[in-house]
Structure formats: C-alpha cells, structure tokens
Amino acid sequence: MELEYKYAVPDDPTADAIVCDAQVWGTPEVIEMSTYYYDTPDHALREKYLTLRLREERVRGGKTRTMCCLKAPYGEESDPALKRHVELEREAPDIGTGVSALLTYPDAAPYAADLIAARKCGLIIIASLAYTRWEYRLTFGGAVCTLCVDRGTIGHEMLRELELELKDGAFEPVTKLAGMLAEKYRLTPEPRSKYARALLGG
Numbered sequence: 001m002e003l004e005y006k007y008a009v010p011d012d013p014t015a016d017a018i019v020c021d022a023q024v025w026g027t028p029e030v031i032e033m034s035t036y037y038y039d040t041p042d043h044a045l046r047e048k049y050l051t052l053r054l055r056e057e058r059v060r061g062g063k064t065r066t067m068c069c070l071k072a073p074y075g076e077e078s079d080p081a082l083k084r085h086v087e088l089e090r091e092a093p094d095i096g097t098g099v100s101a102l103l104t105y106p107d108a109a110p111y112a113a114d115l116i117a118a119r120k121c122g123l124i125i126i127a128s129l130a131y132t133r134w135e136y137r138l139t140f141g142g143a144v145c146t147l148c149v150d151r152g153t154i155g156h157e158m159l160r161e162l163e164l165e166l167k168d169g170a171f172e173p174v175t176k177l178a179g180m181l182a183e184k185y186r187l188t189p190e191p192r193s194k195y196a197r198a199l200l201g202g
Helices: 012-025 095-102 106-121 172-185 194-199
Strands: 002-008 029-039 051-059 064-073 082-091 124-140 143-154 157-168
Touching: 002 172, 012 124, 012 143, 012 157, 012 172, 029 194, 051 095, 064 095, 064 106, 082 095, 082 106, 095 106, 124 157, 124 172, 124 194, 143 172, 143 194, 157 172, 157 194
Parallel strands: none
Antiparallel strands: 002 082, 002 157, 029 051, 029 124, 051 064, 064 082, 124 143, 143 157
C-alpha cells in the first residue's frame, strides 16, 4: 500500500527553495519521467477506479528503467493532502509485459479479472505527461520516506508538486514532517492525481 502526502507548490522560486533546502538530507536523484496512461477504448479500467501506467524513468548520470504500475483506491481520508492507494509495480519494457508481470503479485488477485479483460479488449494510451523529479531519500523520527519535487507541464497548466511518501516505519513522523513543510513553504493540498489532471489536459 502507498501512503503519501501530496501538495501543490505555488511557484518556481518556492520549488527551487525546497530543492535547495532538502539537500540537508543529501544529494537528490534527478529523474526525467515520461508517463503513459493506458485503458481500453471504452474506459473499462477507469470505471473500476483503476489506474494503469507505463513510465520511463531516466536518471541523470545513471540508468534508465521502465516501470509498469497499477493503482487502486484504498478508502477516503479526511486530510485532502493524504493519499492512500494500493500500488503494484514491476519493471517491464512494454505494457503487455507489464500487465503479465503485475499479475504475478498475490495482491493483484482482486484486479486480475479486470486487467486480463482489458488486455484482451486492447489497451491504448489515453493520456501522457513528462516532468522532472528531484527525489530525496531520508529518515525522520525513525520513519524512512522519500521527498519528491515534481516540475513540468500538464496540458496548459504548470505542474509543481511535493510528494512525501512513507517507505518504512511508523507513519506519524511523516505526518509531522508534512505539516512542517506545508507551513514553511505555504503549500496547499493537491487532491487531484496526475492521471486525473492529464485526462483533462491540465
């Protein structure tokens, strides 16, 4: 399961400040992301609230990897910045191979029939976007998490987001850090997913 806080960053100077200040936790991994969202022509996965994507991740000065990911909702949260999802991810060169790899997860069982039916119907790209990610891995209060600053465009809209995701340990320190960052940089919750925004062209 994925647990993360997501905030909109108000402007480029604020994004620059976060990237600079976060270096207290080390040098970030800078990744160029090219993301493609797939569904059937009749949006069968979207109707089930499932998000299927293939993302090429080109690490500056490092390797390139292509990851296939399925996301499914996991309840509602009272905090609009907090996101809780089922997230299944495998490295794969294309969407067909990726779906096959996702189906090997035991946790994929609730979604297997929908994925198999969608693959049989024919998966097409229904939205895409590109952005740059500055990713820091850090420990705060005993929790291991990633802090990501994403910058790019979605249609005619600028994309500036901060994501703080728990990787290991208790969630309470992440909640505390999220509150500190939101207050310091005057961040506002971003309730919309990148997928939802890409479907609307921003």
